[in-house]
Amino acid sequence: MSVEVSWPKYAWINGKIVEWENAKVHVFVHGLHYGTGVFEGIRGYYDSGYIKIFRLEDHMKRLFNSAKIIHIKIPYTVHDLVNATVELIKANKFTKDIYIRPIVFRGLGSFGLRAQNPVDVAIIAVEFGKYLKKTGIRCTISSWRKPSADSFPVYAKTTGIYLLYHLASIEAAMNGYDEAILLDHEGFVAEGSGENIFIVKNNTLITPPTYDAILEGITRDTVIKVAKEDLGLNVIERRIRREELYTADEAFFTGTAAEITPIVEVDGRTIGNGRIGEVTSKIMDYYNSITLGKIEKYRKWVTEVR
Numbered sequence: 001m002s003v004e005v006s007w008p009k010y011a012w013i014n015g016k017i018v019e020w021e022n023a024k025v026h027v028f029v030h031g032l033h034y035g036t037g038v039f040e041g042i043r044g045y046y047d048s049g050y051i052k053i054f055r056l057e058d059h060m061k062r063l064f065n066s067a068k069i070i071h072i073k074i075p076y077t078v079h080d081l082v083n084a085t086v087e088l089i090k091a092n093k094f095t096k097d098i099y100i101r102p103i104v105f106r107g108l109g110s111f112g113l114r115a116q117n118p119v120d121v122a123i124i125a126v127e128f129g130k131y132l133k134k135t136g137i138r139c140t141i142s143s144w145r146k147p148s149a150d151s152f153p154v155y156a157k158t159t160g161i162y163l164l165y166h167l168a169s170i171e172a173a174m175n176g177y178d179e180a181i182l183l184d185h186e187g188f189v190a191e192g193s194g195e196n197i198f199i200v201k202n203n204t205l206i207t208p209p210t211y212d213a214i215l216e217g218i219t220r221d222t223v224i225k226v227a228k229e230d231l232g233l234n235v236i237e238r239r240i241r242r243e244e245l246y247t248a249d250e251a252f253f254t255g256t257a258a259e260i261t262p263i264v265e266v267d268g269r270t271i272g273n274g275r276i277g278e279v280t281s282k283i284m285d286y287y288n289s290i291t292l293g294k295i296e297k298y299r300k301w302v303t304e305v306r
């Protein structure tokens with residue numbers, strides 16, 4: 001789905017907060033040509049007069065892990081980037097929900113494929129509402145497959161792999177669907193083009209395991225934890241066959257942008273009764289409360305920017 005954004009006043013790049021229009025790099029940066037970069041997607045919710053960022057430190061830690069996997073050493077610490085994000089959000093004085101995009105990529109230097117050029121680091125935050133319809137979406141199995149974890153980095157959130165998700169997402173839209181679901185190289189369900197996936201069967205949550213070709217999602221982690229500890233739900237991490245999607249009682253995506261998005265149809269098969277299921281609805285409500293810091297035990301996940 002296309003996403004409308006309005007640009008803010010400031011961005012952060014290589015250690016400085018700069019005017020939005022000055023947050024630029026040269027067209028010859030290595031990362032633009034070869035996908036040699038990593039990034040994160042983080043949400044900030046505008047509530048009670050200030051922004052509440054959800055699991056900021058966890059996202060930044062994943063950014064550093066992603067960078068390490070592709071030989072990039074980020075010239076800052078996790079806390080440098082956490083603090084830079086807070087300062088950037090303060091400077092922009094947001095009064096709506098936002099989406100924060102830290103990105104790290106090989107910059108200007110040699111254009112040789114193996115060149116380990118100096119690294120550029122930027123943090124962008126823009127106003128951002130809902131990503132997918134919360135009333136339930138129609139999905140289709142993509143003709144594109146997730147690469148096996150031994151043929152391409154799948155744990156690292158690299159810029160380069162998002163060409164695959166770009167193609168899968170366009171293909172779904174061209175065929176009249178809201179989102180794509182990708183299978184892995186063996187035909188098991190992997191994830192959406194920008195989300196992890198769960199099905200509900202007899203009040204049990206089932207989701208692909210992290211040792212398979214999926215991004216280890218932070219929203220996925222949140223849902224598994226609260227489902228077990230707070231909502232009294234069983235959670236099984238195992239492979240899901242394609243047909244199980246069709247016969248699931250409920251299904252939903254999880255992701256920073258997607259949050260908890262109900263899936264009501266897959267390849268023309270109605271999921272459950274075609275409406276948001278009871279378990280999905282309970283998880284949506286609870287997730288919303290957690291992100292706003294309203295559940296005491298999870299307030300540690302919320303960074304308030306006052």
Ligand SMILES: CCC[C@H](NCc1c(COP(=O)(O)O)cnc(C)c1O)C(=O)O
Nearest residue numbers: 041194195196215217218219255256257
């Ligand atoms: C364009 C990328 C958008 C990005 N997608 C996040 C994402 C997820 C969910 O991970 P998390 O719960 O940690 O967000 C799973 N799988 C993929 C391929 C993703 O791109 C997001 O910000 O939601």
